[in-house]
Amino acid sequence: MELINFLFADDQLLITGTLAILIGLFVVSIISEKFRKYKVVDVNGAINLMDNDDLLIIDVREDKERKSGFISNDIHIPLKQVKDKFSTLDNGKSVLVYCRSGNRSIHAAGMLSNNNFQKVFSLKGGIKAWEKANMPIKKS
Numbered sequence: 001m002e003l004i005n006f007l008f009a010d011d012q013l014l015i016t017g018t019l020a021i022l023i024g025l026f027v028v029s030i031i032s033e034k035f036r037k038y039k040v041v042d043v044n045g046a047i048n049l050m051d052n053d054d055l056l057i058i059d060v061r062e063d064k065e066r067k068s069g070f071i072s073n074d075i076h077i078p079l080k081q082v083k084d085k086f087s088t089l090d091n092g093k094s095v096l097v098y099c100r101s102g103n104r105s106i107h108a109a110g111m112l113s114n115n116n117f118q119k120v121f122s123l124k125g126g127i128k129a130w131e132k133a134n135m136p137i138k139k140s
Contacts (some may be wrong), residue, residue: 043123
């Protein structure tokens, strides 16, 4: 009872509200992770996927970002064009999506997995993680 009185005291309402919001965000994060149709992989997981001949690697960065380097044998489709390119991609293949830091690739992975692509992966940390692991970068 003392805990409840403490949490709902006038001078503690801001802290209590902030704590409730943080707990809610944490729960939503856990639930959404369980129900998403794609997987997030680190650099080692991406390397393991590359052993598969049926892997499509998609770079969803903008043209100007690509000049700094890219993963060999990838397909460049900026994020804003991914939806328009569904029909040109083989949805029977595994797909590894990457961007600069991993945020846009998660969005693209969600779009792909919600449009009949069954084996979709997003590179955690994007090309920055790839470079940090001293993996090869191709420059055109």
